[in-house]
Amino acid sequence: MKIFMLSLGCAKNQVDSEIMLGRLTEAGGNVVQNPDEADVIIVNTCSFIEDAAAESIDSILELAKFKKKGNCRKLIVAGCLPERYREDIAEALPEADMFLGTGAFDRIVQAAEMQNFMSLPTCNLQPKCFLPRPDAAPISGGPRVLTIPYSAYLKISEGCSRHCTYCIIPRLRGKQRSRVPEDIVSEARELTASGVKELILVAQDTTGYGADLQGNITLSGLLAMLAQLSENLWIRFLYGHPESISESLIRTAASHPNICPYFDIPIQHASSRILKGMGRHYSREDLYALFDRIRSALPEAVLRTTVIAGFPGETEKDFKLLLQFVKDIRFDHLGVFTYSDAEDLASHRLSGHVPKKTAQRRCQRIMSCQSEISLQKNQKYVGKALTVLAEEKTEPGLFAGRTAFQSPDVDGITYIHADDLAIGSFVRVRITDALEYDLIGEIED
Numbered sequence: 001m002k003i004f005m006l007s008l009g010c011a012k013n014q015v016d017s018e019i020m021l022g023r024l025t026e027a028g029g030n031v032v033q034n035p036d037e038a039d040v041i042i043v044n045t046c047s048f049i050e051d052a053a054a055e056s057i058d059s060i061l062e063l064a065k066f067k068k069k070g071n072c073r074k075l076i077v078a079g080c081l082p083e084r085y086r087e088d089i090a091e092a093l094p095e096a097d098m099f100l101g102t103g104a105f106d107r108i109v110q111a112a113e114m115q116n117f118m119s120l121p122t123c124n125l126q127p128k129c130f131l132p133r134p135d136a137a138p139i140s141g142g143p144r145v146l147t148i149p150y151s152a153y154l155k156i157s158e159g160c161s162r163h164c165t166y167c168i169i170p171r172l173r174g175k176q177r178s179r180v181p182e183d184i185v186s187e188a189r190e191l192t193a194s195g196v197k198e199l200i201l202v203a204q205d206t207t208g209y210g211a212d213l214q215g216n217i218t219l220s221g222l223l224a225m226l227a228q229l230s231e232n233l234w235i236r237f238l239y240g241h242p243e244s245i246s247e248s249l250i251r252t253a254a255s256h257p258n259i260c261p262y263f264d265i266p267i268q269h270a271s272s273r274i275l276k277g278m279g280r281h282y283s284r285e286d287l288y289a290l291f292d293r294i295r296s297a298l299p300e301a302v303l304r305t306t307v308i309a310g311f312p313g314e315t316e317k318d319f320k321l322l323l324q325f326v327k328d329i330r331f332d333h334l335g336v337f338t339y340s341d342a343e344d345l346a347s348h349r350l351s352g353h354v355p356k357k358t359a360q361r362r363c364q365r366i367m368s369c370q371s372e373i374s375l376q377k378n379q380k381y382v383g384k385a386l387t388v389l390a391e392e393k394t395e396p397g398l399f400a401g402r403t404a405f406q407s408p409d410v411d412g413i414t415y416i417h418a419d420d421l422a423i424g425s426f427v428r429v430r431i432t433d434a435l436e437y438d439l440i441g442e443i444e445d
Contacts, residue, residue: 001029002026003038004033004038005044007044008052010202012155015144025143039073039074041061041066041076043076045081066194068328076096076111078111079102101130103133134172146191154187157176157203160177200407201222208395214256217422224360233388237264241265261300268306270284272284277350291303304333304410306337307322307337309359322366382432386429387429391424400415412436
């Protein structure tokens with residue numbers, strides 16, 4: 001059986017996709033890179049916001065064409081799209097043969113073999129759907145087919161127990177369920193032994209890791225354990241929450257040279273009034289104090305955040321507070337999204353919805369401000385030698401890679417002038433030029 005997988009959305013989805021491919025290859029399947037060749041096509045979908053759901057549907061329809069012009073006999077839709085829209089999506093997309101919710105990725109082999117799920121106790125009335133509770137699937141690791149052999153995401157928990165009004169994740173993924181540290185360290189050891197040079201810890205609320213487990217289990221303790229695996233290993237964590245960034249976590253990041261001094265903390269906004277409407281239990285003043293603590297303990301810390309423009313009730317005054325906060329903190333990396341509304345969100349019922357054009361204009365103002373900050377931040381690296389993980393050859397004599405302060409897919413990259421480099425290796429690069437988001441350098445003699 002030849003299998004093609006398209007994974008959409010976040011890094012956590014990518015882990016699920018890699019585990020599904022691991023189960024399928026264990027069952028005798030062969031992964032192919034071209035949907036033309038595939039007997040089975042799987043789309044692991046995202047539906048976090050409206051644009052993500054639209055991209056998922058467009059991708060499904062595009063890949064469905066291979067049932068007529070290719071070898072495809074089965075088209076499987078998995079993940080957040082069927083979880084959110086349930087049987088309705090099956091009726092809207094008759095092109096697909098099977099729909100698996102977020103709690104059903106461990107059933108991917110049965111789905112690929114077109115076994116009948118109607119005999120299972122948690123099946124749905126729609127015979128093409130298998131939508132058990134999101135917490136039905138195991139959270140432990142498993143055999144994986146890594147997307148990139150030298151850089152791996154490591155999921156440390158699933159779900160979220162917070163109640164942000166704009167977020168659908170708790171409904172799609174269930175309450176937070178943390179993996180035990182021994183399980184995570186064991187998987188990390190296997191990944192490192194296979195040649196992985198970068199471990200990226202992910203969860204919906206990474207810094208809240210362990211709060212649902214017995215004993216004093218924290219992200220700080222887990223990082224300290226992982227840091228012992230190898231000196232030649234980058235460890236970074238994404239998706240921190242301002243409410244759960246502890247002093248212990250900051251000290252641990254500062255005391256281990258192989259833990260990237262990279263703090264990805266989505267704040268969402270900087271107006272205390274809007275934060276309250278979002279269901280975020282911290283204030284503007286709390287945020288100033290948090291980033292001051294991080295930079296005081298770790299002056300070389302790199303800060304990344306994401307914010308939402310146009311949340312219901314956001315006035316021009318609220319937006320200016322956000323814009324000023326961005327100017328004051330001077331994040332190294334920042335992403336901004338316009339608010340995405342839907343009837344199944346608690347924020348939908350809030351008053352004062354912001355016109356889309358106004359939200360987009362505010363979004364552009366933040367990115368314009370951030371591009372200037374990013375360029376100034378990057379210019380300080382010119383003339384310095386940095387360690388870079390070489391990732392790909394883009395053209396003859398030019399490679400692309402990342403420094404410890406550049407996370408994959410969301411930040412800039414470092415271009416390297418070199419005749420030859422081993423992909424997946426660490427190299428020393430002397431930075432010669434800086435762009436708004438990218439760096440340019442050459443191999444250090």
